Amino acid sequence: MTTQSIASPDTSRAWIDIDLGALLRNAEALSRLACVPLLPMVKADAYGLGAVAVARALDTLAPYGFGVADVREGEELRAAGIGRPIIVFTPILSADIALARLAKLTPALDSAAGIAAWTEFGGGPWHLAIDTGMGRTGVPWDAMHSISSMVQRCPPEGAFTHFHSAELDNGSLAEQDRRFRAALEVLAVRPSLLHTQNSAAIVRQVPSPWSMVRPGVFLYGVGTGGAPSVIPEPVVHLRARIVSIREMKPGDTVSYDATWTARRPTRAATVGVGYADGYRRTLSNNGAVLVAGRQANVIGIVTMDMTMVDVTDIPCAVGDIVTMIGTSGDHTITIENVASASHLSPYEILTGLRQRLARRYG
Ligand SMILES: *Cc1c(COP(=O)(O)O)cnc(C)c1O
Numbered sequence: 510m511t512t513q514s515i516a517s518p519d520t521s522r523a524w525i526d527i528d529l530g531a532l533l534r535n536a537e538a539l540s541r542l543a544c545v546p547l548l549p550m551v552k553a554d555a556y557g558l559g560a561v562a563v564a565r566a567l568d569t570l571a572p573y574g575f576g577v578a579d580v581r582e583g584e585e586l587r588a589a590g591i592g593r594p595i596i597v598f599t600p601i602l603s604a605d606i607a608l609a610r611l612a613k614l615t616p617a618l619d620s621a622a623g624i625a626a627w628t629e630f631g632g633g634p635w636h637l638a639i640d641t642g643m644g645r646t647g648v649p650w651d652a653m654h655s656i657s658s659m660v661q662r663c664p665p666e667g668a669f670t671h672f673h674s675a676e677l678d679n680g681s682l683a684e685q686d687r688r689f690r691a692a693l694e695v696l697a698v699r700p701s702l703l704h705t706q707n708s709a710a711i712v713r714q715v716p717s718p719w720s721m722v723r724p725g726v727f728l729y730g731v732g733t734g735g736a737p738s739v740i741p742e743p744v745v746h747l748r749a750r751i752v753s754i755r756e757m758k759p760g761d762t763v764s765y766d767a768t769w770t771a772r773r774p775t776r777a778a779t780v781g782v783g784y785a786d787g788y789r790r791t792l793s794n795n796g797a798v799l800v801a802g803r804q805a806n807v808i809g810i811v812t813m814d815m816t817m818v819d820v821t822d823i824p825c826a827v828g829d830i831v832t833m834i835g836t837s838g839d840h841t842i843t844i845e846n847v848a849s850a851s852h853l854s855p856y857e858i859l860t861g862l863r864q865r866l867a868r869r870y871g
Pocket residue numbers: 550598671706707708709723724725726727
């Protein structure tokens with residue numbers, strides 16, 4: 510969990526502004542498309558934004574419940590007073606069953622042994638994971654007979670599958686849907702809660718054919734690729750202050766390995782954020798940031814705590830705020846921009862923003 514102090518977050522060096530209003534508008538946009546309740550995925554500390562703050566904000570929209578990765582994440586939400594259903598999507602191991610029961614969490618189960626262990630312990634609602642091609646968790650869609658008697662004895666409240674390529678137009682969505690339907694046919698009783706769609710699938714299958722949808726990344730401001738019908742508002746704004754400015758002569762170099770050399774008289778600003786904050790080293794000589802609402806390029810290698818940018822034509826001073834990700838004035842550096850410059854996925858950029866950065870909610 511984010512160590513969110515009562516005192517105002519530390520904005521002396523680098524921090525993240527999190528726009529909870531934009532988060533709610535992104536959630537509402539998906540609700541309008543899906544026409545069924547949301548099960549927002551707040552796993553991995555809500556993709557790094559702070560699970561408690563995000564869940565409390567989304568709770569006002571009356572979602573069905575929340576999705577987490579493991580029992581600890583569920584316990585954190587319960588401790589914060591979240592009372593809605595919480596589904597744990599990573600298969601829980603027997604050592605965690607007691608804690609899951611205590612916190613009234615709903616496990617996603619995918620084996621006869623897992624279902625038996627959960628039931629022997631007193632049971633409670635659970636969801637059946639069905640593997641329709643993701644190859645990660647779930648009963649294989651064409652091997653449902655392996656659990657059908659178990660399922661008859663302890664029927665699940667829900668059943669779900671997960672798409673492997675919802676961002677691609679390769680026909681796999683339809684094929685996985687077909688497999689999911691075939692798998693459900695094998696069950697004696699159809700569970701009352703059926704769900705398949707992550708963010709990209711919500712945008713591609715309108716309205717939802719099922720009981721609820723499981724958005725993640727879109728809520729946090731990352732689009733779903735292709736030519737989407739809806740684009741999320743930015744939620745995450747990574748800010749950092751200029752901590753030093755220097756005038757460089759042609760031939761002067763910047764940062765480790767001297768990979769950048771001034772070709773002209775250059776004004777360089779040193780910004781107090783680096784790869785130990787999650788501003789990736791692959792942005793060296795490659796990233797762009799916003800200074801005074803204008804774009805400035807990263808020069809030299811990104812260091813652990815500091816990053817240099819070319820501000821030759823941009824008026825700025827030590828102490829000024831630089832936007833590394835997000836919006837400043839009329840410009841936005843999207844998480845997708847940073848991800849493609851870093852040769853990483855937007856998911857990694859988001860979840861890679863480190864705890865050293867204070868989270869400031871607005
Ligand atoms: C993470 C996850 C999601 C959300 O995916 P996004 O692409 O972030 O919308 C949905 N369902 C499951 C099972 C997940 O693990």
